[in-house]
Amino acid sequence: MSAPITTGVKPQAIRFRDPQIEMAHGAGGKASRRLVEGLFAPLLYGNSPGPLGDAGIVDLGGTHIAITTDSFVVKPLTFPGGSIGELAINGTVNDLAVSGAKAEALVVTYVLEAGLPSSVLEAEVRAMAKAAQAAGVRICGGDTKVVEHGKADQMYISTTGIGRLLHGVVIDPASVRPGDKILLSGPIGDHGITILLARGELDMEADLRSDTRSVLSMVEALVGAAGPGVRWMRDPTRGGAGTSLNELARDCGLGIVLQEEKIPVRDAVRGACELLGLDPLHIANEGQFLAVVAAEYADAAMNALSLVPGGEGAQIIGEVREQPAGAVLIATSYGGSRIIDMLVGDPLPRIC
């Protein structure tokens, strides 16, 4: 497919003019995008970085590798279904996976607050070892810094990973075409709402666990069954699936139309969102991914995913259309529709 897109909207160049850094700049929504595209990209990556994916691809004398980095500042450190150590491994493995790469090696940086009980650190290191083994990735180095008591909140972890590109798949938003299907690996919002409830500020309880896990085996199955038809993937962490799909709409200049009743959301997440005025599409996930798959590969993709443990909840939630160009529209089962924008502000800080 090489037909040029004629209906696309050309994304406007973004300039970073915000007078100070606020929590919203770390929330993964509009402000984060402004910071990355308006300050980091022009000064660090050259003037035309192209669409910013979850990992960079480096050409080492003909061998292409994927590289990415991620930091974790989640509060509280442990929560139902996971902990900061597990997130730190899965987050980087997943960023590589949705960039079409299998994580091979990670390095780890710890920023520790003086006074942190050693038992807390040890528990997280053990959680990391276990998650790394499950994801099949080697940890080959690291660094530790300690700051004065009160200058950090217990511990922060940063992981940097390199990955080998999977064969037979090219991730490029420019290859997305009207008619392509939007695939989601499972229910959304579990992680964000779990963290929110784990903080105990809301006096609300629900039987909910973070979805943190490696999505690599699911991505491998998808690529194996539908590789040539896979055009784009993303793990919708901060900012949620709504923000990721807005980034796609902007990068490909096409419209994304979702069917609300097809989007898997657990009742506990829906209920919490209804009460708090949040949209599940803006809530962070740590073990799901979105993919755009050519229509003719959609059945093969769904079949392959449903056979992988953890992929049973996958759904086709919508498709790419020419309109509304550059935006995401949700159609409801009762005949209404609405635009879903990127996350604005920071309703749930320090979620990962």
Added chain:
Amino acid sequence: MRFVDEFREPELISKTAEEIRRLAGTERHYRMMEVCGGHTHAIYRFGLKDILPENIELIHGPGCPVCVLPMGRIDDGLSIAKDPNVIFAAFGDMMRVPGTLGSPLEHKARGMDVRIVYSPSDALKLARLNPDRHVMFFAIGFETTAPSTALTIKRAKGEGIHNFSVFCNHVTIIPAIRAILDSPDMRLDAFIGPGHVSTVIGCRPYEWIAQDARKPIAVSGFEPLDMLQSVVMLLQQLKKGEAKVENQYKRVVPWEGNRAALKVMAEVFQLRPYFEWRGLGFISQSALRLRDEYAEFDAEQRFNVPGIRVTDPKAAQCGEVLKGVLKPHQCKLFGRECTPERPVGALMVSSEGSCAAYFNYEHRKTPLTQLSVA
């Protein structure tokens, strides 16, 4: 999900929409105002305009407490919290509302101790946990939230807590509706009445709208089916030439309201002689202050408040949008200088403001019927 999905049932919605089309016919245009910001939000969130016929126009009313709060009040509240001993506590909705020198969130990023609370009693809890500091709760809202503020103040007095105060911005809905009806450029046929406020005040306070102003009003719930059913009720009245108060939201709203809530409000609050509303100007007896018996909990009496008055930027046409004379996107600043991230005008501030709701859900929308796969 129970209590939600029943009111979003596609078949019932399409039947109700059919009934609306039949009643509305094509010969005339209907202008209905939904008073409450919660309704405005729901109309856009559920895409109800896709369901309603074109000759039913919904005008967004003044019932968003964040939107109608003058900027000077935010400046006043923040000026108290410049004292490092003061903790500024407010609902999340307030956090991005700009004052002259930035929003509470921007002040927080610069070091002010600003906390989000989910109820006034959480703010009182903060005061108990921080006995050496002073916690000021920036209270906002209509009769929906005023009773819980009143109850919290009573509790603070009962417990003998001295490091807690309330900066009171509570307003009342009836004078605002009266101001809207008195406005010469208003041409309304009927009102969709505010559901949450009515759980407290009941339906009786609206009777003058039906009797004196001769406008039908239906107190409505917030789900798609609630609002469509309210439109049916209003159309039926208009067709028959009637004007009465109807209660669509019976499952929540008692006709007489919540007596206990009204009692505690009357005990703790009294009416201010007048109060400024953003976009509407000064309205007499439209807001609440603490009674003298509770003066020690009144931040305005306890602290030196500058009493700042800030005029809205001239280019922002909030007043016209608020009265339904202009649609949100017809304002010169909409989507350019004024966005939910960097709001200039009042209605872009809260997610319940009509401009923010329009920007978030409707702006850039392509009608479903015009969508085709290439």
